[in-house]
Amino acid sequence: MRTLILGGTKFLGRVLAEEALRRGHNVTTFNRGTSGDDVLGVDAVRGDRTSENDLAALAARGPWDAVVDTSGMTTPMVEGSTRALADAVDRYVFVSTVNVYEGWPTDPLDDESSVREYTPVGPAGESDADEYGRLKAGSEQAVRTTYGEQATLLRPSVILGPHEYVGRIPWWLSRIQAGGRVLAPGRPEWPIQPIDVRDVAAFALDTAERNLAGSYNLAAPIGHSTFGAFLGACRDVTGADAELVWVDDVFLREHGVPEWVGLPLWRDYQGTWHMETTRARAAGLTCRPLEETVADTYAWLRGGAVVSSERSAELGITREREAELLAAWGTREEAAS
Structure with a gap:
């Protein structure tokens, strides 16, 4: 072909x-x-x-x-x-x-x-x-x-994996590898459905080879993974001693943390991670585990890859800002107990 x-x-x-x-x-x-x-x-x-x-x-x-x-x-x-x-x-x-x-x-x-x-x-x-x-x-x-x-x-939807130039997984891998108390946004059970770049590529070529027409939503199945499993995979592959401290969505918004970019992939709108892919799955779309995507991205980075783009420069919060937020969250939790 x-x-x-x-x-x-x-x-x-x-x-x-x-x-x-x-x-x-x-x-x-x-x-x-x-x-x-x-x-x-x-x-x-x-x-x-x-x-x-x-x-x-x-x-x-x-x-x-x-x-x-x-x-x-x-x-x-x-x-x-x-x-x-x-x-x-x-x-x-x-x-x-x-x-x-x-x-x-x-x-x-x-x-x-x-x-x-x-x-x-x-x-x-x-x-x-x-x-x-x-x-x-x-x-x-x-x-x-x-x-x-x-x-x-x-x-x-959100595409992740090796060669990612936006730097969403790389940011989390870098932060978690540094260890210590890590601000984890929202709830560990919050469902997410990013898709691996290799699964998108495979499906795109399948449609070309099979002459498939129409439109197709591409994302991992709803319920495929959770934010907790994602950050846990980052901790597992890096071998870090990071402690995940889960901080409430409302608290983060009240303190001006930008959704999606301040803490990459964090956004708690119902629709962000609720995309049906019925047509694509019927046409053969398959999605690998998110843990595999994280592990392969880490291996790619360890091979000497550097993530550098205008979009990657906008990602994340500083360690100083993270410490301030964790301190404020701790004070709030103590007052509520």
Whole structure:
């Protein structure tokens, strides 16, 4: 099978390229060559996907059975690539996001949940997350317009695993490995359902190989794991003597801890970790244990990997801030007892 990957050097794109090669695909990647090394064995094509000339030159190298688009971040960008590749690619697999849903992260979601309406200009005061979801919704619309029944839309929730550039698991591994009293947010039994990057890559290629159309929610099953099991796995793989101190959600919000980024993956909206994946599971989606994802991420980091990006720089709280919060929590607990 001839497969084109838009991206191919970073996180999901890289894992996709590796898995496609493992399956015997003839793999072409298209990127600017600024985000990482090429996977050995791919036909690496350099270019800017916002350039009509570069896209035309890429299309001339086809045809391909499928393209997997991991780097389409804005609607105009995806519109350009769908038009340029219309005659060079049979199926267009677009990696979208759970953010396209109107109800995320507050409401439980399923395959039929309402998707945001795309407008070229967002409303005043639009958040970065809402803008991201709106532009991805517009991108989905562009793929469907050009490819129709040959369009496949993947809507992953939180993706974790080796090569993660955001740094969510790496932040927790680093903090827990340092030991001592660790502020653990919320409740240990709080269910979470992040999905391993390798499971996303495998399903994306399955849809391409089997010519599956439509949209698919991608997440681990509801109840797959808990925040307590996640932090416990971080402690197990690092061998640290960390003591997890579970601190109430309301207390953390009252003290100004930013959800999602202050303590990575912490957000207690019901909908954040309540995404039904019925259609994807019926099509063959399988998800490995979160403990395996944690262990393999730790092994990747120990191999010398460095997580560095604008998003990773925003993650976490300082040890000083953590100590202040734990002290305030202890005082509150003593007063209540």
